Amino acid sequence: MDTIDIAGTIGLIALILLTVNILLGILISTFYKKTVLWQKLPTKIKAIKLIDVHNYTAYIALVLVMVHFLIIPLDPNSKFTYVHLIQPWSAPHQALFVSLGSISFVALLVVIVTTQKIIKKKMGAQTWKNIHVISYGTALLFIVHGLVMDPLLKDRPIDFIDPEKLLVEFCAIVLMIAFYYRFQFNKKNK
DSSP, X not given: OOHHHHHHHXXXXXXXXXXXXXXXXXXXXXXXXXSHHHHHSOHHHHTSOHHHHHHHHHHXXXXXXXXXXXXXXXXXXXXXXXXXXXXXXXXXXXXXHHHHHHHHHHHHHHHHHHTSHHHHHHHOHHHHHHHHTHHHHHHHHHHHHHHHSOTTSSOOOOOTTSHHHHHHHHHHHHHHHHHHHHHHHHHHTO
């Protein structure tokens, strides 16, 4: 397996984790413990602290995203250098979409850093919540990045029925549905 394939696989795993993370965040931000479905779950499942799972998936995804882009320059066929990681707009392939991936990484980093207890406490709950909303835009960026980037970095057209792209599309659909229901919940509970 080439380094590019490994980087792509790691990126897809990060995508799955980020999707799960956002779904957990949406669930946590609602009154899920008061729902009939939650009440019917076994005690062992209800004992799981979803906030901890939410935080751990974010940390693991962050590390995977860093590994994803740090190993790409190790493959000489990629034509990427570490300078391209700092200046993604100068990337040798699909610079706009590489930049979207970089922006989503920075946004993810901002959300995770501001979630640390000491920082969250200093900025206040409302400011933290406003910053945390960045997650919705971040999701859009990493979905577009994963959907449009050629996994072999050969600037080929998008193959929407490629298994990797189908996974990205599935995550996009799941997130759109979750965002819709979160928006409806927010509208109903204002």
